[in-house]
Structure formats: structure tokens, C-alpha cells
Amino acid sequence: MTERVKSGVFGLNEQLDGGFIRYSTSVVIGASGAGKTTFATQFLRRGLEMGEDGIFITLDEAPDQIVREAAMMGWEDITKYLDNGQLVFIDASGKQFTDFIQKELSDFVEEWEGHNARIVVDPLTPVLWSVDSKYEQRELVSFLLREVRRIGTVLCTLEEHGSQGDLSGPDIVIPMYLADCVVHLRYTSKESPERRELKIVKSRASKHSRFSHPYRIMKGAGIMVLPVEHKVKKVRRSTDMELLYKRIEAQYQKMISGVPKKKRAKLPREVFTNIRRTLNYLSEDNFGDLDPAEATALILGEYDLNIEGSD
Ligand SMILES: Nc1ncnc2c1ncn2[C@@H]1O[C@H](COP(=O)(O)OP(=O)(O)OP(=O)(O)O)[C@@H](O)[C@H]1O
Ligand SMILES: [Mg+2]
Incomplete structure (x- = not known):
């Protein structure tokens, strides 16, 4: 292969x-x-x-x-x-x-x-x-x-x-x-x-x-x-960034706990640090017309992980 x-x-x-x-x-x-x-x-x-x-x-x-x-x-x-x-x-x-x-x-x-x-x-x-x-x-x-x-x-x-x-x-x-x-x-x-x-x-x-x-x-x-079907959404300017960050953090924790031990060993520790860093930046930055969950899923997908934490 x-x-x-x-x-x-x-x-x-x-x-x-x-x-x-x-x-x-x-x-x-x-x-x-x-x-x-x-x-x-x-x-x-x-x-x-x-x-x-x-x-x-x-x-x-x-x-x-x-x-x-x-x-x-x-x-x-x-x-x-x-x-x-x-x-x-x-x-x-x-x-x-x-x-x-x-x-x-x-x-x-x-x-x-x-x-x-x-x-x-x-x-x-x-x-x-x-x-x-x-x-x-x-x-x-x-x-x-x-x-x-x-x-x-x-x-x-x-x-x-x-x-x-x-x-x-x-x-x-x-x-x-x-x-x-x-x-x-x-x-x-x-x-x-x-x-x-x-x-x-x-x-x-x-x-x-x-x-x-x-x-x-x-x-x-x-x-x-983004996927072809991505629709430009009306951005909610009132988004509470603090809340957003908590949500991402929760997703991150869930993800870590969902990764099987065997797979975790294959991913260098550094990868987790980088995922964390990327998500942190996004939470502070403007998501533009992206849904935070959509953005998070794209980032996790790079590492064959998903938000649900299942495998
Ligand atoms: N910190 C940032 N946040 C968001 N967007 C950024 C940031 N920095 C750069 N960009 C975007 O990235 C683009 C520049 O990207 P890059 O330098 O990779 O282009 P390039 O194709 O290499 O250009 P060139 O042919 O001039 O070298 C900018 O036009 C801007 O839209
Ligand atoms: Mg260039």
C-alpha cells in the first residue's frame, strides 16, 4: 500500500x-x-x-x-x-x-x-x-x-x-x-x-x-x-469567547480520554501540545464564518481524531 x-x-x-x-x-x-x-x-x-x-x-x-x-x-x-x-x-x-x-x-x-x-x-x-x-x-x-x-x-x-x-x-x-x-x-x-x-x-x-x-x-x-457544501453563515458577533474556549477545552479533554492507549503512543506528545495550541489560538481569534465545532473537527481530523472521542 x-x-x-x-x-x-x-x-x-x-x-x-x-x-x-x-x-x-x-x-x-x-x-x-x-x-x-x-x-x-x-x-x-x-x-x-x-x-x-x-x-x-x-x-x-x-x-x-x-x-x-x-x-x-x-x-x-x-x-x-x-x-x-x-x-x-x-x-x-x-x-x-x-x-x-x-x-x-x-x-x-x-x-x-x-x-x-x-x-x-x-x-x-x-x-x-x-x-x-x-x-x-x-x-x-x-x-x-x-x-x-x-x-x-x-x-x-x-x-x-x-x-x-x-x-x-x-x-x-x-x-x-x-x-x-x-x-x-x-x-x-x-x-x-x-x-x-x-x-x-x-x-x-x-x-x-x-x-x-x-x-x-x-x-x-x-x-x-472547507467542504464544498460549506455555507457562509451569519457570524454571531456576540459570541462569548470565554464560553467558546470552555467548550473547546471540554472537547479537547473528551478527545484525549477517547484516544485508545495504543494510538496515543503513536502520536508524539508534541502533537497534543500543538492541537492544544491551535485550538487556543482559534478561541482567541475570530472564527470568521466557521462554526467553532466545524473548525475543531477539521483540526482533529488531521490527526484522525474526532470530537466525539470515539475511534
Ligand atoms: N496572522 C494571520 N492571520 C490571518 N491571515 C493571515 C495571517 N498572516 C497572513 N495571513 C493571510 O495569508 C496571506 C499571505 O499568505 P502567504 O504569505 O502564505 O502568501 P503567498 O502565496 O506566499 O504570497 P507571495 O506570493 O506574496 O509570497 C495574506 O494575504 C493573508 O490573507
Ligand atoms: Mg510566499
């Missing part, structure tokens, strides 16, 4: 037939501000909490800026993984990284051989722009993906520049063809940029969702993918 890794993006795994296939390659395409870096960080962090290694190859933003943004998202624990060496950053321009791919990648992969890592390239776009012909672009990306997947599960982000939904440029088409899984983050209308949808364009060897799923970005949780 194909082994899957949890994406770390709440609500996405069930649309992906269980998650990303381990040692597969995925691309996440989106316009500026769609949530690509957030997606990538969530994906890495999910591996880190399970004890995996994380390699963040950043082509655009400095590592300390990514760490700052992660902290603003409520993920300040990311520094802990930098300190213990589980997470490493590679900071390069498109041209520098292309040189690295051509000259040093094979040695790098050899060094990491046998590791069970998650690797992010955010964004891959400047790498494609650093060579002249489509042929070279294809060779370069193909070599990169083939090599890097030897040491873990790969996720590359791609910038979408053209008009919304146009995925026909070579800097998008080439990686799309080569990757095993393609996720598109898109704005549904220019008029209301807060309305965003996620679509799985393809996912090899998976019975994946064919629909466009609305998604939200929330402090503490990051990207949350």
Missing part, C-alpha cells in the same frame, strides 16, 4: 485520499498572497512535530522573515526546530539555486540519504526563469525533483502571474507535468479577494476531490480547507 504523509493543512487530507504520498513531489500554485508560503510552512511543521526533518529552500524571502511570519501565524515554536537542527534553511536566489542544482545537489542528496525529510522550495518560479529555453527548464526541474524525492516528500510553490486561472505558461506547465500532485489556490473573484478556493488539479494514484473547496487562513491554524 502507498504510504501517505499528512499534509498539515487542516481539511486537505481527506480531499487528497489521505494526504501526500511519501517521497512524492507536489506543486502548490497561487497568486501573490494566496497562501503558498503558509501552506509550505504548515507542511514542514507537520513533519517536524512527528520527528521528521525539514529543509526549507527559500528563493524570495530571508529565513528570518519566514520565521517572523510563522510566529505571527502563531507558530513561534518553529525556532525550537531551528535550534535542535531538525529544520534547516537554504537561502538562495534563482540563479544561485540553479547553480546549486547543477553542481552540488547530488552531493547534498547523498549527505541526506536515508533521512525521512520534508523539502520545500518556495517559490520554484525564479529557478525556471534562470535558464533560457523550455528544454533547459524541463531538464532542470526534472533533475531537481528526481533527486530531492530520494530524501523525502517534496513541495514546491509556483507563482501565478497571468490572469486568474491561466495555468498555461511554461513556468507553470512544466512543473505541473513533472509533479505527482498539483494544488491550485485561487481567488474566486476580483471584487471579493477574501473569497478563495483550493482545487486539486491532479494527484497521481489518488482518488482525490475534483471540486473547488473554499479555504480560510486563520491565525494558529493557517490554511483550513
Whole structure:
């Protein structure tokens, strides 16, 4: 059976037939501000909490800026993984990284051989722009993906520049063809940029969702993918946050008590701390148009747990 890794993006795994296939390659395409870096960080962090290694190859933003943004998202624990060496950053321009791919990648992969890592390239776009012909672009990306997947599960982000939904440029088409899984983050209308949808364009060897799923970005949780049938509800501004927190806390306690001992051992203690942290953030933050129970269920679902505590 194909082994899957949890994406770390709440609500996405069930649309992906269980998650990303381990040692597969995925691309996440989106316009500026769609949530690509957030997606990538969530994906890495999910591996880190399970004890995996994380390699963040950043082509655009400095590592300390990514760490700052992660902290603003409520993920300040990311520094802990930098300190213990589980997470490493590679900071390069498109041209520098292309040189690295051509000259040093094979040695790098050899060094990491046998590791069970998650690797992010955010964004891959400047790498494609650093060579002249489509042929070279294809060779370069193909070599990169083939090599890097030897040491873990790969996720590359791609910038979408053209008009919304146009995925026909070579800097998008080439990686799309080569990757095993393609996720598109898109704005549904220019008029209301807060309305965003996620679509799985393809996912090899998976019975994946064919629909466009609305998604939200929330402090503490990051990207949350909602079921297609999600209805925008009238938000009750009068929600008593204290009461809400108690309710979530009760759900959390119930969940802990509902996890069979055997399964509890398989989930590192850290996972529970993180679930707790995420729920805490949500209780303080605005749930937007999400029902608190709905949001909680999405978070617990990432860990194959449910609110009822049954299994
Ligand atoms: N603390 C936060 N709480 C809620 N939403 C946030 C928070 N921080 C960022 N966002 C949302 O996340 C979006 C930015 O996400 P991200 O940086 O992942 O996008 P991106 O696709 O990587 O953009 P770019 O192409 O510019 O790098 C913002 O547009 C905003 O809507
Ligand atoms: Mg980004």
C-alpha cells in the first residue's frame, strides 16, 4: 500500500485520499498572497512535530522573515526546530539555486540519504526563469525533483502571474507535468479577494476531490480547507469567547480520554501540545464564518481524531 504523509493543512487530507504520498513531489500554485508560503510552512511543521526533518529552500524571502511570519501565524515554536537542527534553511536566489542544482545537489542528496525529510522550495518560479529555453527548464526541474524525492516528500510553490486561472505558461506547465500532485489556490473573484478556493488539479494514484473547496487562513491554524457544501453563515458577533474556549477545552479533554492507549503512543506528545495550541489560538481569534465545532473537527481530523472521542 502507498504510504501517505499528512499534509498539515487542516481539511486537505481527506480531499487528497489521505494526504501526500511519501517521497512524492507536489506543486502548490497561487497568486501573490494566496497562501503558498503558509501552506509550505504548515507542511514542514507537520513533519517536524512527528520527528521528521525539514529543509526549507527559500528563493524570495530571508529565513528570518519566514520565521517572523510563522510566529505571527502563531507558530513561534518553529525556532525550537531551528535550534535542535531538525529544520534547516537554504537561502538562495534563482540563479544561485540553479547553480546549486547543477553542481552540488547530488552531493547534498547523498549527505541526506536515508533521512525521512520534508523539502520545500518556495517559490520554484525564479529557478525556471534562470535558464533560457523550455528544454533547459524541463531538464532542470526534472533533475531537481528526481533527486530531492530520494530524501523525502517534496513541495514546491509556483507563482501565478497571468490572469486568474491561466495555468498555461511554461513556468507553470512544466512543473505541473513533472509533479505527482498539483494544488491550485485561487481567488474566486476580483471584487471579493477574501473569497478563495483550493482545487486539486491532479494527484497521481489518488482518488482525490475534483471540486473547488473554499479555504480560510486563520491565525494558529493557517490554511483550513472547507467542504464544498460549506455555507457562509451569519457570524454571531456576540459570541462569548470565554464560553467558546470552555467548550473547546471540554472537547479537547473528551478527545484525549477517547484516544485508545495504543494510538496515543503513536502520536508524539508534541502533537497534543500543538492541537492544544491551535485550538487556543482559534478561541482567541475570530472564527470568521466557521462554526467553532466545524473548525475543531477539521483540526482533529488531521490527526484522525474526532470530537466525539470515539475511534
Ligand atoms: N496572522 C494571520 N492571520 C490571518 N491571515 C493571515 C495571517 N498572516 C497572513 N495571513 C493571510 O495569508 C496571506 C499571505 O499568505 P502567504 O504569505 O502564505 O502568501 P503567498 O502565496 O506566499 O504570497 P507571495 O506570493 O506574496 O509570497 C495574506 O494575504 C493573508 O490573507
Ligand atoms: Mg510566499
